[in-house]
Amino acid sequence: MTKDALIIGGGIAGPVTAMALRKAGLGVRLFEAYDRGSDGIGAFLTLAENGLEALRVLDLRDLVMDLGMDTPEGVIVNAKGRELATVGQPSRTLRRGDLYGVLRDEAVRRGVVVEYGKRLTDAVVSSGGVRAEFADGTTADGALLIGADGLRSRTRQLIDPGAPRPRHLGLLNTGGFAEGVKVPGRPGVSYFVFGSRCFFGYLIHPDGGVWWFANPASPKEPTAADLAAVTPAMLLDLFRNDAGPMRDIIAATPNMLPAWNTYDLPTVPTWSNSRMVIVGDAAHATSPSSGQGASMAIEDAVVLARCLRDREAPEAFAVYERLRRGRVERVVAQGKRNGDGKAPGPFGAFVRDLFLPVVLRQVAKRGALSWMFDHRIDWNEQV
Numbered sequence: 054m055t056k057d058a059l060i061i062g063g064g065i066a067g068p069v070t071a072m073a074l075r076k077a078g079l080g081v082r083l084f085e086a087y088d089r090g091s092d093g094i095g096a097f098l099t100l101a102e103n104g105l106e107a108l109r110v111l112d113l114r115d116l117v118m119d120l121g122m123d124t125p126e127g128v129i130v131n132a133k134g135r136e137l138a139t140v141g142q143p144s145r146t147l148r149r150g151d152l153y154g155v156l157r158d159e160a161v162r163r164g165v166v167v168e169y170g171k172r173l174t175d176a177v178v179s180s181g182g183v184r185a186e187f188a189d190g191t192t193a194d195g196a197l198l199i200g201a202d203g204l205r206s207r208t209r210q211l212i213d214p215g216a217p218r219p220r221h222l223g224l225l226n227t228g229g230f231a232e233g234v235k236v237p238g239r240p241g242v243s244y245f246v247f248g249s250r251c252f253f254g255y256l257i258h259p260d261g262g263v264w265w266f267a268n269p270a271s272p273k274e275p276t277a278a279d280l281a282a283v284t285p286a287m288l289l290d291l292f293r294n295d296a297g298p299m300r301d302i303i304a305a306t307p308n309m310l311p312a313w314n315t316y317d318l319p320t321v322p323t324w325s326n327s328r329m330v331i332v333g334d335a336a337h338a339t340s341p342s343s344g345q346g347a348s349m350a351i352e353d354a355v356v357l358a359r360c361l362r363d364r365e366a367p368e369a370f371a372v373y374e375r376l377r378r379g380r381v382e383r384v385v386a387q388g389k390r391n392g393d394g395k396a397p398g399p400f401g402a403f404v405r406d407l408f409l410p411v412v413l414r415q416v417a418k419r420g421a422l423s424w425m426f427d428h429r430i431d432w433n434e435q436v
């Protein structure tokens with residue numbers, strides 16, 4: 054049996070974990086369910102300063118600085134077009150597909166073997182290691198198995214068949230990339246508009262394009278038909294009575310992204326067994342409203358590698374969980390709060406517009422989110 058760690062999932066956590074484990078001196082193999090071609094263009098996401106700094110530990114920060122744009126602050130606007138507050142959110146915003154692509158390419162360049170079309174179906178732990186079984190009938194043997202297989206993680210289920218299901222958050226997501234439209238605002242600033250019936254966010258790329266997303270409310274978990282009903286026409290109607298450039302942006306978007314539902318995982322009680330462990334969304338998916346999902350996945354990867362450098366599994370897994378659980382669950386809770394504010398109803402919107410500027414000024418003064426953005430991981434510190 055080889056001593057490699059088998060990493061399941063080639064999203065964000067997977068390739069970064071692979072590179073971190075190699076830096077820690079372990080051999081790795083990476084398995085991704087889909088073909089390389091399915092990366093697609095997809096939506097965009099934010100890498101917060103803490104995530105960028107975790108990438109720096111692995112000499113990966115410069116790689117992403119060529120993608121997307123710097124997004125150091127956000128401006129919060131109400132349905133009448135009034136600016137309520139400006140908040141610092143040190144980060145870089147980039148297309149998901151671009152991030153996946155550069156991380157995988159760099160992992161391969163550093164010697165990681167990536168196998169596509171390998172969907173994990175089962176895993177059998179023995180005293181000598183773990184055997185992964187894939188949907189195509191093949192198997193792989195390793196010393197450890199690391200589940201970086203996202204929100205619907207099979208690894209999570211294999212570790213604990215009673216693991217919680219993802220929680221529906223009451224917001225749908227769609228968006229796109231508008232072209233040839235002039236909108237008010239400064240490039241690189243994130244504008245968050247609390248529309249009267251729907252939340253909207255947009256950024257002006259320095260090249261002139263406008264990146265945007267919208268979060269129609271969905272109190273019930275949506276069916277496929279509900280998702281298909283989220284069309285440009287539906288969104289144009291939701292913003293009919295609001296001030297702001299939302300309708301112009303939607304109209305200038307050649308291909309709006311098909312809507313998807315948003316979920317989180319507030320607490321996954323069991324992260325590991327003797328040979329298997331989960332990282333990233335598999336362990337603690339957070340609402341996109343936190344802007345931290347990708348950054349948490351990257352931090353996990355670096356911390357897990359330090360633990361496996363300094364300890365043997367399963368002790369290494371226990372230390373990894375001790376170092377990570379409190380922080381990631383706090384981020385998930387913060388993301389839920391951010392998302393809940395997006396669909397407050399008319400009375401809630403009135404109260405929000407009244408108090409938000411004051412609250413956000415206090416938040417900025419006290420550095421209330423510094424725990425999130427200022428977190429740094431010291432690679433050289435022994436665990």
Ligand SMILES: Cc1cc2nc3c(=O)[nH]c(=O)nc-3n(C[C@H](O)[C@H](O)[C@H](O)COP(=O)(O)OP(=O)(O)OC[C@H]3O[C@@H](n4cnc5c(N)ncnc54)[C@H](O)[C@@H]3O)c2cc1C
Pocket residue numbers: 061062063064065066067084085086087096097098099100101149171172173174201202203204205206207226332333334335338339341343344345346347348349350
């Ligand atoms: C639309 C959207 C917007 C987002 N916006 C933000 C944002 O602004 N900021 C932010 O930080 N985060 C954001 N996120 C969250 C962020 O994308 C995730 O937190 C991040 O991708 C987590 O990385 P991961 O590697 O854990 O999971 P994923 O990126 O989901 O990767 C999991 C990988 O595992 C593969 N896989 C799944 N099952 C199997 C299996 N059985 N066998 C083999 N492979 C498997 C999948 O194909 C996938 O490639 C957003 C998410 C979405 C969906």
